[in-house]
Amino acid sequence: MKATKSGLLVETGDAALTRGMEGSRGNRISLIRAGRAALRVLNWLCMLLLVLVFALPFGWMISTSLKTMPETMIFPPEWIPKQPVWQNYADAWNTGPFLRYFMNSVIIAIGILICQALTIIPAAYAFARYQFIGSKLLFSVVMVTLMIPAQLIFLPVYLELSALKLLNTHLGLILPFASSAFGIFLLRQGFMQVPEELIEAARLDQAKEWKIIAKLMVPMVKPVLITFALFSFIAHWNDYFWPLVMTTNETARTLPLGIAKIREVEGVATWNTLMAGNLILVAPILVVFFFSQRHIIRAFVYSGVK
C-alpha cells in the first residue's frame, strides 16, 4: 500500500519538474511499475509456499483421519477418501478414558492460565513501574529462569512434588507452571509503554493500586495478554513431557498421553485412528485461535496508544 502511494507522489513531483523529458521518463516509470508487479507476484508466491508448508500436513492429517486402514497404505496416496470413516473418531475416543483425559487437559491448561494471570500481572506491573531495592537483580533472576530447559530440572521437581504428595494430581501439574518468566517479560514491556501520566491521572482519581492494574493497565495490554494466554494454553494443552513424567496412573493424565497410547493398543500403526485422535487434540486450540486471532494480530503491531 505504502509503496504505491509514495510512488504516485514521486510521479506527480517529477511531472512538474521535468516536463521536457517525457519519453525517457515514461520508460523509467513503466520499468519501475513492472518491477513492482514482479515483486508483488514473488511476494504472493512466497506466501503461498508458506501456507502450503503449514497447511499440507494439516490437510493430510484430516484426510488420513477419515480413511480406512488399507486406504492409508495405498501408494500413490489419495487425498480424498472414497467414503469418509467417521468411526475413526469414535475408535480413538474409546481407546482409553478419553473423557477423563480431556477434562484433565482442560483443568490443567486453564488452571495454569488462572495461576499465571494471578502471578504474572502483579509481578510485571511491579517490575515495570516500581524501583525498589534489588528490583533489577530480581528481574535478572526471573530472566535467567527463561534459559533453563525443563529437562534439566524435572528430576528435582519430581522429587519435590512427590514429597508434597502431589504426583498424579492436577495441582502437581499446574504448580510448576504457576508463573512464567516469559509472560512477566512480555507483560512488563507492555506495561512500560503505558504513559506515566495515565497512572498519575488515575491516582488523582483516587484509584487504588489494584484498580489501576485491573481497570487501566490490563485493558491497555489486552492484545499482549491474550497472545500470551494463547501461547501458554497451546503449550500446556499440547505438553507431552511434563504430564508423562509427573504421572504414574490415569487420574491426572492428559490428552497428548492418551493419544500417544493409541498406537500401542493395536500393535500395528493405526494411522487413521491416531490422526483422528490428533484432531480431537487440536480442535479446541483451533476454536480458541479462531476467536482470538484479531487480538493476536493487534499484539504484534502494538505500538502504544496515544
Add this chain to the structure above:
Amino acid sequence: MATIELINISKKYKDETIIADLNLTIKDGSFTVLVGPSGCGKSTTLRMIAGLEQITGGEIRIDGKRVNETAPGHRDVAMVFQNYALYPTMTVRGNIEFGLKNRGIAKRERDTLVADIAEIVGLAPLLDRKPQQLSGGQRQRVALARAMVKKPKVFILDEPLSNLDAKLRNQMRTELIQLHKRLGTTFVYVTHDQVEAMSMGDEIVVMNKGLIQQADSPMNLYYDPANLFTAQFIGTPAMNVLDTRDVSGLMLQSESTVSHIGFRPERAQIEAGQQLDGFRISGEVMTRESLGAENIYQIKAASGVFFVKTFLEPLYEAPALSVVVPYEQLYCFGPDGKRLAGVKVQERQLAMAGGV
C-alpha cells in the same frame, strides 16, 4: 475553593536542586498562572501541589491543612495534563466517571453528574466514544470534564492548550476564563506563553531557575517589574536594556549604583521633526517589520541594539532614526538585576550645550 500555601518548599532530584526555597501563597478563588522559561520548575511545583511529586523539604497547605503526607487522590485537587492523559480503553463517559466510581458514588448520582458536566462542556453526544475517536479540542474538553466532575477545591492545569492550534487555543482560552468565573474555584495554571499568562491570570508568578522572580497582577508585572528578568520576560518585544556605561547624556541620581536602564519598545517615540523631551537615542535601522497597525524597528545605536514599536503611525523609511523615551518611562536596575526605585533621571547639562 481553597488557599494554597507553599512554605519553604525545596525539591531535589538526587543531588540536583531544582527548587531551593520557594514561598508562595495562592489566593482562594484566584486564577494563578505560573510562567517561566522551559525547565524552570513550573511543572515540578504543580506536581508537588497535586502530590504527584514528593517534596524534599517544606510544607504545603491547602485550605490551611498540611497535605505533605496526603495521597494525591485525597487532596481535593484535580489536574488537567498537557497530553490530557485520557484513559484510552474507556469511553468518554468511563473517563469522566472513573473518579466518581472510585469515591463510591452511586450509579444514579453518577449518571446525573456526568450528564450535567457533558452538557456544560458540550460533550453530550460523544459520551460513548473512545478518546481516539475525538479531535484535539474534544479531548481537551473530556480532560476538563473529568477534572470538573469531582468538584475539586483546586484545579491544576499544566500547559493544557499547548497541543491545540492557534484558533482553538484562543477559543479554549476564553472558555477557561469563563469556566473559572462560573466555578469560582482556585485555578493554578502553567504555561510558558506570556500572552496566555497575561490574558488569563489574575495573579502571575514569574519563575526562573526554580526561584520566584515576581508574583503579582498582570498590570503590576507590566508597569512595575521587580527585576530585569520579569521586565524582559513580559512584553513583546522584550524591554530594551542598556548598560549605563554605554549610555551618555543621562544623569542618574541614586543612592545605589545603577548598572542598567531599560525602556519598553512601545514607550519610545520616533522623533520626526518635532522636538520631544526625554532620553534621546539614535542609530541605524537594521530591520523594519510592519504588522499593519503596529510597526517594529530594530535599531543599532552606539549603546546597543534596541527595539521600538509604534502604533498607527506611518512606517519610517529613513536609514537612521532618533527616538525619545520620556524620563518617567525609564526603568533603572542595580548590578544584581533588582529594580531601583526613586532614581532621579535628568538630562546631563553637557547635553544641553552640545549633542548626544
